[in-house]
Amino acid sequence: MATTDIALHQDSGSVERKRVVNNMSIQVATVNGSGSQSSNTVLLRSIFQMGVPVSGKNLFPSNIAGLPTWYTIRANKDGYIARKKEIDFLIAMNVETAREDVMSLAPGAAVLYDEPLKLDALRSDLVFYSVPYDKLVAPVCPEAKLRKLVKNMIYVGVVAKLLDIEMGEVEKAIRKQFAKKVKAANLNLAAVQAGYDYAASSLTKRDPYFVQRMNKTAGKIIIDGNAAAALGCMFAGVTVVAWYPITPSSSLPETLIEYMKEHRVGPDGKATFAIVQAEDELAAIGMVIGAGWAGARSMTATAGPGISLMAEFAGLAYYAEVPGVVWDIQRVGPSTGLPTRTSQGDILSTAFLSHGDTKHILLIPCSVAECFSMAQDAFDLAEQFQTLVFVMSDLDLGMNNWMSDPFTYPEKPIQRGKVLTKEDLDRLGGFARYKDVDGDGIGYRTLPGTPHPAAAYFTRGTGHNEHSQYSERPDDFETNMDRLNRKVETARSFVPAPELMHGDKAKIGIIAYGTSHWAILEARDQLRNEYGVETDYLRLRAYPFSAAVEEFIEQHDRVYVIEQNRDAQMHSMIKLDIRPELVTRLRSIAHIHGLPLDARSVTDELMSMEGK
Amino acid sequence: MATTPTSTPAPKTNRIGLTVLDYRGGKTTLCAGCGHNAISERIIDAMYEMGVPPERVIKPSGIGCSSKSPAYFMSRSHSFNAVHGRMPSVATGAVLANRRLIALGLSGDGDSASIGIGQFVHLMRRNLPIIYIIEDNGVYGLTKGQFSATADLGSKLKTGVINDLPPIDTCALAITLGATFVGRSFSGDKKQLHAMLKAAIAHQGTVMLDVVSPCVTFNDHEGSTKSYKYMKDHEEPLQDISFVPSFEEIDVEYDPGTTVEVTMHDGSRLRLSKVEEDYDPTHRINAIHRLHEAHDKGEVLTGVFYVNPQAPTFIDMLNMTDEPLATLPESAVRPGREVLEQVMEELR
Ligand SMILES: Cc1ncc(C[n+]2csc(CCOP(=O)(O)OP(=O)(O)O)c2C)c(N)n1
Ligand code: SF4
Ligand SMILES: [Mg+2]
Numbered sequence: 001m002a003t004t005d006i007a008l009h010q011d012s013g014s015v016e017r018k019r020v021v022n023n024m025s026i027q028v029a030t031v032n033g034s035g036s037q038s039s040n041t042v043l044l045r046s047i048f049q050m051g052v053p054v055s056g057k058n059l060f061p062s063n064i065a066g067l068p069t070w071y072t073i074r075a076n077k078d079g080y081i082a083r084k085k086e087i088d089f090l091i092a093m094n095v096e097t098a099r100e101d102v103m104s105l106a107p108g109a110a111v112l113y114d115e116p117l118k119l120d121a122l123r124s125d126l127v128f129y130s131v132p133y134d135k136l137v138a139p140v141c142p143e144a145k146l147r148k149l150v151k152n153m154i155y156v157g158v159v160a161k162l163l164d165i166e167m168g169e170v171e172k173a174i175r176k177q178f179a180k181k182v183k184a185a186n187l188n189l190a191a192v193q194a195g196y197d198y199a200a201s202s203l204t205k206r207d208p209y210f211v212q213r214m215n216k217t218a219g220k221i222i223i224d225g226n227a228a229a230a231l232g233c234m235f236a237g238v239t240v241v242a243w244y245p246i247t248p249s250s251s252l253p254e255t256l257i258e259y260m261k262e263h264r265v266g267p268d269g270k271a272t273f274a275i276v277q278a279e280d281e282l283a284a285i286g287m288v289i290g291a292g293w294a295g296a297r298s299m300t301a302t303a304g305p306g307i308s309l310m311a312e313f314a315g316l317a318y319y320a321e322v323p324g325v326v327w328d329i330q331r332v333g334p335s336t337g338l339p340t341r342t343s344q345g346d347i348l349s350t351a352f353l354s355h356g357d358t359k360h361i362l363l364i365p366c367s368v369a370e371c372f373s374m375a376q377d378a379f380d381l382a383e384q385f386q387t388l389v390f391v392m393s394d395l396d397l398g399m400n401n402w403m404s405d406p407f408t409y410p411e412k413p414i415q416r417g418k419v420l421t422k423e424d425l426d427r428l429g430g431f432a433r434y435k436d437v438d439g440d441g442i443g444y445r446t447l448p449g450t451p452h453p454a455a456a457y458f459t460r461g462t463g464h465n466e467h468s469q470y471s472e473r474p475d476d477f478e479t480n481m482d483r484l485n486r487k488v489e490t491a492r493s494f495v496p497a498p499e500l501m502h503g504d505k506a507k508i509g510i511i512a513y514g515t516s517h518w519a520i521l522e523a524r525d526q527l528r529n530e531y532g533v534e535t536d537y538l539r540l541r542a543y544p545f546s547a548a549v550e551e552f553i554e555q556h557d558r559v560y561v562i563e564q565n566r567d568a569q570m571h572s573m574i575k576l577d578i579r580p581e582l583v584t585r586l587r588s589i590a591h592i593h594g595l596p597l598d599a600r601s602v603t604d605e606l607m608s609m610e611g612k
Numbered sequence: 613m614a615t616t617p618t619s620t621p622a623p624k625t626n627r628i629g630l631t632v633l634d635y636r637g638g639k640t641t642l643c644a645g646c647g648h649n650a651i652s653e654r655i656i657d658a659m660y661e662m663g664v665p666p667e668r669v670i671k672p673s674g675i676g677c678s679s680k681s682p683a684y685f686m687s688r689s690h691s692f693n694a695v696h697g698r699m700p701s702v703a704t705g706a707v708l709a710n711r712r713l714i715a716l717g718l719s720g721d722g723d724s725a726s727i728g729i730g731q732f733v734h735l736m737r738r739n740l741p742i743i744y745i746i747e748d749n750g751v752y753g754l755t756k757g758q759f760s761a762t763a764d765l766g767s768k769l770k771t772g773v774i775n776d777l778p779p780i781d782t783c784a785l786a787i788t789l790g791a792t793f794v795g796r797s798f799s800g801d802k803k804q805l806h807a808m809l810k811a812a813i814a815h816q817g818t819v820m821l822d823v824v825s826p827c828v829t830f831n832d833h834e835g836s837t838k839s840y841k842y843m844k845d846h847e848e849p850l851q852d853i854s855f856v857p858s859f860e861e862i863d864v865e866y867d868p869g870t871t872v873e874v875t876m877h878d879g880s881r882l883r884l885s886k887v888e889e890d891y892d893p894t895h896r897i898n899a900i901h902r903l904h905e906a907h908d909k910g911e912v913l914t915g916v917f918y919v920n921p922q923a924p925t926f927i928d929m930l931n932m933t934d935e936p937l938a939t940l941p942e943s944a945v946r947p948g949r950e951v952l953e954q955v956m957e958e959l960r
Contacts, residue, residue, distance in 0.1 A: 219960070220960070221956055221959035221960050222959060222960075223959050231952075231955060234947065235946055235947065235952065236946075237940075237942060237945035237946050238945075239709070239937040239938070239940065239945060240705060240708050240709055240937060242701075242704075242705065259955075263947045263951050264945070264947065266933050266944065268933065268934075269931075270931055270932060270933040270934070271930065271931050271932055271933060272933050272937065272940055272944050272945055273932075273937065273945075274708040274930050274932055274937060275930075276704070276708070276930075278701065278734075279730060279731065279733075279734040280730065282698060282701065282730075282731070283698070283700070283701040283704075283730075283731055283734065284701075285701075286694070286695075286698045286700075286701025286702050286704075286705065286731070287701045287702070287704050287705035287708070288705060289694075289701075289702060289705060290672065290692070290694075290701060290702035290703060290704060290705025290706040290707075290708075290709070291705035291706060291708055291709040291937075291938075292705070292709075293692055293702070293705070293706060293709075294670070294705065294706040294707075294709035294710045294713065294938055295709055295710060295936070295938030295939060296705070296708065296709035296710075296937050296938045297945070298705060298709070312695050313695060313698065316694060316695050320692075406956040406959075406960075407952065407956065409949045409952050410946070413942060414942045414945075414946065446690075447710070447938060447939070448670045448689075448690035448706065448710065448713055449667065449668055449670075449690075449710050449712060449713050449936065449938075450667065451665070451667050451668075452667065453634075453666075453667070453688050455667060455688075455690075456666075456667070456687060456688050456689055456690045456691070457690065457691075458682075458683060458690075458691045458693065459690070459691060459692040459693065460691075460692075460693040461693065461694065461695060462693065470683070
């Protein structure tokens with residue numbers, strides 16, 4: 001499999017350059033609020049519909065309108081969908097950044113620019129195409145105030161012509177994008193056509209990039225991780241949702257509201273759910289905990305700042321043993337940090353969120369399909385273990401469009417955990433809330449409202465004995481804390497197991513998680529094809545770790561833990577968990593800059609740490 | 613029930629066949645004479661007399677001496693002693709999970725008016741079905757007597773420290789924000805508090821009761837405005853309150869000239885007699901006005917200040933199904949295969 005990008009540096013002006021087919025990244029540099037999102041989605045979908053694997057990543061500012069935004073579409077015949085470092089085809093729409101955007105390109109790249117910007121004067125080693133947007137848009141869009149938006153469709157047409165994207169697919173994508181708005185669809189289509197015609201009559205193809213029909217996307221869907229998570233929660237039977245808006249999580253509950261209104265209203269016209277926009281994250285998690293305590297499948301979605309606010313409550317839920325699901329769509333901290341950029345920076349603080357000795361279950365999806373399936377895992381585990389479960393997604397996964405196989409309908413029945421009913425109590429006569437009856441550390445609970453005189457217990461964050469009575473006795477406290485730890489031990493074999501991918505007699509292991517996965521897949525191929533270096537790969541999917549993690553480290557001389565944060569957070573957590581003599585085998589590759597991880601950076605750094 | 617007299621008379625029972633003992637809690641660990649204990653007693657009596665099934669009641673609370681008090685009444689009801697100032701959110705979640713629950717939230721003046729003011733404010737806006745009681749002693753009892761935000765201007769701590777910030781009137785605030793049953797009482801005013809609690813149980817939306825409840829250990833001295841003595845001297849009841857539950861025959865005649873009768877959502881009647889001339893307890897603006905006036909006059913006004921028995925609750929607004937969400941079967945909460953198929957098709 002060819003993994004290197006064929007960069008043809010020589011003679012960029014020549015038409016004779018070797019064709020590069022289905023292997024390129026297109027970047028649209030624009031300003032936010034300019035309405036280019038529809039155009040970019042249409043481009044992405046058109047390529048997807050031609051059967052070529054694609055990914056789209058939006059790098060946007062924390063701002064409503066007027067600041068630079070970059071949208072990158074990667075088309076790759078081998079299915080690599082991680083961010084690619086190099087840009088092959090730049091669509092320069094932003095006056096402010098145009099110069100820097102052009103200067104940072106590698107020789108041989110192509111640039112599409114607005115004629116008055118005269119970018120072609122900047123460099124002689126690139127392929128330039130100028131487009132007179134204003135001249136082209138006026139005739140197709142008589143309404144002046146719409147021109148700013150429609151202008152963006154012009155570049156779709158130009159690019160379609162230059163890259164050989166089929167116009168039939170572009171039209172289909174537009175019709176889908178503007179589903180019910182036929183007039184808007186027609187207007188946009190006319191703009192695309194104007195761009196296409198202009199390119200056909202006035203531009204000479206000089207770059208090597210082409211899109212060619214293949215069959216690698218048949219039956220697949222395109223969805224963002226937050227929408228996938230929302231769907232997953234709906235099918236997992238979520239009943240109470242409390243949330244507070246924060247990028248990049250807001251679209252999760254917002255999409256959930258839409259789906260639930262459509263699919264979770266009973267025959268009586270009434271909702272089988274309650275969704276509340278709370279006054280802040282403290283209230284959101286409080287509602288989740290109140291609802292979980294009373295028996296609902298409850299959840300919230302937030303990002304790092306919200307997680308910080310939830311810390312005290314997280315300790316209460318851990319200690320009083322109350323179920324609930326928290327989606328953390330991670331963004332870059334500390335503090336407000338880079339609120340619209342991706343990271344894996346909340347791993348360590350969330351695993352141990354709150355004061356005293358606390359430990360939480362984390363699930364870590366790498367794909368939209370896992371956002372969907374782990375939603376049910378999260379609710380089931382929360383109720384089975386009577387504790388909070390955190391799903392550690394990130395901005396890259398949550399807010400970007402990903403292609404995926406269609407999601408499979410959950411076959412496993414909903415797991416409600418150890419709940420005693422009135423009938424159970426009739427039989428048993430009573431119960432001790434925090435007694436480890438089954439040896440797994442998990443007690444039995446009752447739900448408020450259970451019509452039995454022995455059903456009630458006193459839920460508290462203060463020290464308690466098996467009967468949930470207030471206790472400051474050292475033995476009660478220690479017994480209880482040990483039992484809570486036993487729950488975490490039990491959870492190791494219940495949480496989603498890591499995914500293992502073996503190379504050929506590899507001495508080097510890689511451990512990664514979440515969206516880093518996509519760069520790792522590509523980097524492993526680069527390592528094999530370019531350096532002949534074999535690697536084995538373990539993708540973590542949850543904390544606490546299963547026994548497979550230690551075994552994996554045992555089996556390898558050197559294990560690289562690769563992640564998107566500064567302090568090597570997962571690396572630290574693994575070190576805490578494994579036998580001390582294994583610790584020296586671990587090496588860390590950890591960076592945070594706000595951009596999704598790319599394969600080239602991983603390959604380069606790993607090879608340099610290997611001393612090559 | 614046996615009607616012939618026996619040597620050991622059967623204990624008195626309420627309309628659901630429970631004795632008052634069935635509403636008892638654990639032995640209190642609060643200081644002897646603490647106002648909070650008296651409030652617990654009134655809650656027991658009111659719940660018993662109203663025939664509320666204890667298993668349907670939940671007792672969420674925050675942190676403080678006051679928030680501990682759910683341990684000392686109604687052991688047959690689930691309690692949730694949560695974190696400081698956040699009882700409203702926990703209660704909200706629980707009521708959403710199971711709309712059949714009767715929520716009796718217990719809080720303190722520190723818990724509600726300082727650390728918890730944000731959640732307090734937003735709970736009041738939502739008209740969630742809940743009885744929210746602030747056991748108001750003007751200090752933080754559990755952390756040994758610092759001023760709270762309900763302490764009156766000029767009131768004095770035992771240490772001699774004078775409060776120089778104006779108090780937050782939680783009743784005026786609650787009315788302003790949308791609570792639909794708001795009153796103030798005094799832990800030492802047995803009759804008034806009893807009637808108020810019974811009416812509160814009959815109300816369908818948010819009840820906010822600020823009950824002045826002296827802290828005998830830290831705020832019951834000369835110079836305190838939340839002491840037993842100060843209350844005896846300054847309590848100004850707005851009305852005499854009586855309550856006729858929906859399940860009782862109405863027997864007593866009343867004089868419409870001196871008594872305002874409010875019909876509650878469940879058909880029971882709240883009677884407010886000897887009302888100040890032209891005081892209309894269904895008039896929000898007047899209520900707020902009267903409270904501010906009381907402050908200026910240095911009175912501790914008690915009574916039912918505002919009631920709106922018919923306002924839609926948060927549950928109504930959310931259009932929730934009649935069954936508790938918590939126990940809906942899988943078939944009700946997991947859409948069918950065809951739904952997933954359809955959604956997948958739209959995403960292709
Ligand atoms: C987050 C947090 N901060 C501070 C405390 C310490 N604390 C416990 S109770 C309390 C004040 C309680 O006052 P109030 O609500 O008026 O109850 P009272 O004891 O007077 O009945 C404080 C500050 C705490 N438990 N949690
Ligand atoms: S310290 Fe005050 S509030 Fe606390 S129990 Fe004692 S008297 Fe009551
Ligand atoms: Mg107090």
